[in-house]
Amino acid sequence: MGFDRRTLFAYPAFVLAMLVLTGCAVTRRVAVDSVTPILESTLEATFRDPDLDTVREGVPANLLLLRGMAEEYPEREDLRVLVGQAYFSFSMGFVEDIEPDRATLLYKEGWRLGREYLLTVDWFQKAEAEKPLPEAETLEAISEDDVPVLFWTLANWMRWVSLNLDDPAAVAMIPRIELYLSRIIELRGDYYEGLPYAMLASIQGFRPQMLGGKPEESKRNFQEAFRISGNRMLLFQVLYAQFYCRQVLDEECFDSTLNEVLAAPDDLFPDFRLWNEVAKDKARYLLEIRDELF
Numbered sequence: 001m002g003f004d005r006r007t008l009f010a011y012p013a014f015v016l017a018m019l020v021l022t023g024c025a026v027t028r029r030v031a032v033d034s035v036t037p038i039l040e041s042t043l044e045a046t047f048r049d050p051d052l053d054t055v056r057e058g059v060p061a062n063l064l065l066l067r068g069m070a071e072e073y074p075e076r077e078d079l080r081v082l083v084g085q086a087y088f089s090f091s092m093g094f095v096e097d098i099e100p101d102r103a104t105l106l107y108k109e110g111w112r113l114g115r116e117y118l119l120t121v122d123w124f125q126k127a128e129a130e131k132p133l134p135e136a137e138t139l140e141a142i143s144e145d146d147v148p149v150l151f152w153t154l155a156n157w158m159r160w161v162s163l164n165l166d167d168p169a170a171v172a173m174i175p176r177i178e179l180y181l182s183r184i185i186e187l188r189g190d191y192y193e194g195l196p197y198a199m200l201a202s203i204q205g206f207r208p209q210m211l212g213g214k215p216e217e218s219k220r221n222f223q224e225a226f227r228i229s230g231n232r233m234l235l236f237q238v239l240y241a242q243f244y245c246r247q248v249l250d251e252e253c254f255d256s257t258l259n260e261v262l263a264a265p266d267d268l269f270p271d272f273r274l275w276n277e278v279a280k281d282k283a284r285y286l287l288e289i290r291d292e293l294f
Contacts, residue, residue, distance in 0.1 A: 091110070103159075110156030204218035206247075222236065233279075237279070
């Protein structure tokens with residue numbers, strides 16, 4: 001008899017919960033070491049899954065599991081990468097459009113968990129202490145090995161800011177996030193199929209030009225994300241419509257970009273089938289509310 005996919009999502013949580021509840025410190029550490037690769041593989045498999053409902057139902061239990069593991073072992077960078085990616089992916093894929101207040105809380109938690117680890121790293125401590133912005137010399141200390149944990153922390157931070165643009169304190173964070181993302185791009189701009197470029201482009205397009213937006217830089221960075229992904233990551237096109245086409249008030253760009261997403265074949269990018277299904281859902285939603293956006 002085969003496994004139901006819901007069992008796949010729940011199994012690591014069940015096993016680790018039993019070991020943590022009943023085992024000694026050594027047993028718990030062995031359990032974490034054993035389950036972490038399973039969770040990594042499960043997350044990779046999740047992004048190949050076309051069934052949005054199954055993923056939507058299965059991920060929350062693993063969010064709690066990952067958060068607990070990360071807090072139990074604060075020195076484990078790999079756990080902070082996993083938990084940051086999971087919070088970002090779940091919030092953006094399944095929560096943000098229908099429950100923005102809940103998404104704000106989830107992004108803030110993903111941001112907190114990543115920042116908590118980064119504050120144990122010398123260069124980040126120094127960068128966060130520098131005002132008004134981190135100095136170039138401090139940013140140069142960021143290495144390629146730092147990219148995953150920094151990126152997923154920033155991804156949650158950036159999306160939290162995007163949902164709080166009416167808060168001057170949140171808006172004031174944008175230049176700092178831009179600098180960190182720019183350094184990531186210098187080191188590994190092709191990380192996660194070019195997502196750092198799409199994130200930087202999004203934050204540059206949050207606001208109209210008269211209020212500090214950078215539409216032309218946003219467009220260039222989106223185009224680089226398209227190039228790196230071979231136009232297969234449909235989420236980038238959705239972000240382009242949302243944060244570039246809308247901000248420059250180009251309704252034709254908005255409509256045509258989102259309709260291209262909807263017309264894309266289901267097997268365009270098998271390794272990221274889930275993200276492309278999410279992108280199509282988001283495209284439909286944005287087209288439904290287009291009259292509110294323009």
